[in-house]
Amino acid sequence: MLEIRGLVKRFGDLTAVDRLDLTVPPGEIFGFLGPNGAGKTTTVKLITGLLKPDAGSVRVAGFDVATRTLEAKRCVGLVPDEPFVYPKLTGAEYLRFIGELYGVPLAEQRKRIPELLAMFELSSWGGELLESYSHGMRQKLVIAGILLHGPRLLVLDEPMVGLDPKSARMVKEILLTLARRGTSILMCTHILEIAEKLCGRIGIMISGRLTAVGTIEELRRQARGESGRGLEDLFLSLTGGHEYSSLLRHL
Ligand SMILES: Nc1ncnc2c1ncn2[C@@H]1O[C@H](COP(=O)(O)OP(=O)(O)O)[C@@H](O)[C@H]1O
Numbered sequence: 474m475l476e477i478r479g480l481v482k483r484f485g486d487l488t489a490v491d492r493l494d495l496t497v498p499p500g501e502i503f504g505f506l507g508p509n510g511a512g513k514t515t516t517v518k519l520i521t522g523l524l525k526p527d528a529g530s531v532r533v534a535g536f537d538v539a540t541r542t543l544e545a546k547r548c549v550g551l552v553p554d555e556p557f558v559y560p561k562l563t564g565a566e567y568l569r570f571i572g573e574l575y576g577v578p579l580a581e582q583r584k585r586i587p588e589l590l591a592m593f594e595l596s597s598w599g600g601e602l603l604e605s606y607s608h609g610m611r612q613k614l615v616i617a618g619i620l621l622h623g624p625r626l627l628v629l630d631e632p633m634v635g636l637d638p639k640s641a642r643m644v645k646e647i648l649l650t651l652a653r654r655g656t657s658i659l660m661c662t663h664i665l666e667i668a669e670k671l672c673g674r675i676g677i678m679i680s681g682r683l684t685a686v687g688t689i690e691e692l693r694r695q696a697r698g699e700s701g702r703g704l705e706d707l708f709l710s711l712t713g714g715h716e717y718s719s720l721l722r723h724l
């Protein structure tokens with residue numbers, strides 16, 4: 474569903490994404506982990522056609538994002554780290570706009586938009602302008618929009634940031650349900666527990682390079698045979714974070 478080959482993105486002297494290869498098959502939730510500045514958001518922007526790569530290619534559902542941009546974009550749903558929504562639309566108008574953009578039949582829009590607003594506890598906000606929504610409410614609306622058009626590939630950049638515990642739980646369940654129905658999901662997250670609970674495979678990116686990929690168990694084995702430890706220790710040892718823990722001991 475998602476095929477990335479030799480992807481490179483440079484900003485001046487900085488190589489933000491360095492020869493990335495990654496395939497995410499239908500139905501997989503792939504967790505994209507890494508310290509701040511690793512290149513995760515840049516990768517998300519390359520996948521969704523918001524940035525152009527310096528080398529390599531991205532294919533979504535077989536469509537090359539560089540040459541078959543429109544077809545590729547139709548198959549992708551994006552939950553960006555900063556949910557951008559037009560401030561002068563209401564919640565219901567935003568969902569109708571998404572429905573039109575992705576060609577959702579009008580009858581289906583009329584039925585599903587109120588259902589989606591209710592599901593995210595936004596019914597009483599459906600007529601309010603988005604400029605009055607909190608970060609978490611915008612995040613929920615963007616996710617509602619994605620459920621409305623049902624993309625084959627879903628890309629989420631730190632989706633749990635700003636969500637209250639109940640909404641975060643609902644989003645987790647939504648992701649598992651979508652994956653069971655065959656949607657491919659790529660999720661950037663700092664929350665290790667979420668990665669551990671939801672993701673089939675995890676990739677750890679450091680300075681633009683995917684340094685480790687596998688199931689949690691495979692990564693545990695890779696982390697110098699230090700098995701039986703929590704994901705946090707594993708993450709820190711793979712990203713060299715143990716230097717920080719020794720620093721912390723001196724505080
Ligand atoms: N538009 C840009 N111009 C210059 N540098 C950028 C730009 N976007 C990202 N970077 C740099 O690329 C690196 C990777 O950033 P990013 O992909 O946002 O990391 P992450 O999402 O993993 O925290 C960082 O060093 C960041 O400063």
Ligand SMILES: [Mg+2]
Pocket residue numbers: 513514515554630
């Ligand atoms: Mg980021």
